[in-house]
Amino acid sequence: MGLFRRSKHAAHTSRKPTWRERRAAERTARAEASLVETEQKIHQIADEVRSDLKGSAQLSRSLCFPARLRAPSEAPHSLVAPRSSVQAGRRP
Numbered sequence: 734m735g736l737f738r739r740s741k742h743a744a745h746t747s748r749k750p751t752w753r754e755r756r757a758a759e760r761t762a763r764a765e766a767s768l769v770e771t772e773q774k775i776h777q778i779a780d781e782v783r784s785d786l787k788g789s790a791q792l793s794r795s796l797c798f799p800a801r802l803r804a805p806s807e808a809p810h811s812l813v814a815p816r817s818s819v820q821a822g823r824r825p
Contacts, residue, residue, distance in 0.1 A: 750758070
């Protein structure tokens with residue numbers, strides 16, 4: 734029957750938002766901006782933690798396992814004995 738439908742002309746016309754709708758849009762915009770700022774802080778803190786963990790892992794590894802005690806693949810080349818002398822049981 735269509736008693737409560739808008740006419741085709743009225744359906745296409747725009748209207749000014751109500752005061753409540755404008756206030757709600759402002760609150761939403763502020764909340765979204767705050768969320769973006771919070772996400773940026775989280776990513777910044779995560780990057781700092783990753784770099785701190787990376788640095789402390791390298792530091793602890795170097796303190797716990799000095800170069801002369803590390804596996805040959807990790808030790809600097811100057812401290813690694815040639816394979817032929819290691820296999821023969823001789824010290825460098």
